[in-house]
Amino acid sequence: MNKSAEKSAEVRFERVSLRAPAGIATVLADLSFAIAPGGFVALVGPSGAGKTSLLRLINRLAEPSAGRIYLEGKDLKQLPVVELRRRVALVNQESKLLNMTVQHSLGYPLRLRGLSASQIETTVLDWADRLKIPADWLARTEVELSVGQQQRVAIARSLLTQPQVLLLDEPTSAQDLGYSEFLLSLLATQAQNQRLTVIMANHQLDLVERYATQLLHLHQGRLVNNSPAHQVNWSALREQIIDAEQREQADWDD
């Protein structure tokens, strides 16, 4: 990697490995890559390849067993975790509303940042509208929402704090095609216009290929492809991932 790419990188991994917490199994092995500000990264690979683990490293829900991770050139370990998590938001696969109504849950991170009640209300209503969260959901609690509806609320809650980096773990897994398409297009616009850096694990390659600017392809914890999206042969990639998943399933069945 040349020096200017290193300097301008928003997120940079330098020979990062991760071992499973209890044991010697290597979950991620020797990963090095850089993501530019405003990049929209498709993080792909078969189930178990390490996508969730990689996302968890970036907001320090896990620590590398070797190597370093940088945010705007600063080692993550030198950033206070609270500051890091304000700058880097993670929407994981089971985001919860913590027993609050949707409206309270959306306002909660803004309250923590000290915004006034009227600023909170305006921001919440604005982002609910942008993410197509109907007004009648706002008074509901978790048990009154489907998994897909909870997923939308979790994404809105992360976006309204305007993070610098947004980590998304399968954000469209419970959405219909129309909403998935809408969401990716909204994220691409945020990336382009607001310089939001998006790193998204997603299995729906046919959708992802239309919006991503960079591909990170993991296989068994190793980075097997890091390319600008326009250089990727997406149909070959789809075949590769399906093959890997079928091989793993066959090994499992034997």
Ligand SMILES: Nc1ncnc2c1ncn2[C@@H]1O[C@H](COP(=O)(O)OP(=O)(O)OP(=O)(O)O)[C@@H](O)[C@H]1O
């Ligand atoms: N806490 C843990 N302890 C032991 N092994 C773990 C732990 N977390 C993850 N692993 C293992 O690390 C590997 C990568 O898991 P990870 O969840 O990151 O994969 P993934 O690519 O996100 O998969 P999926 O697409 O199914 O969500 C798997 O083999 C998993 O079993």
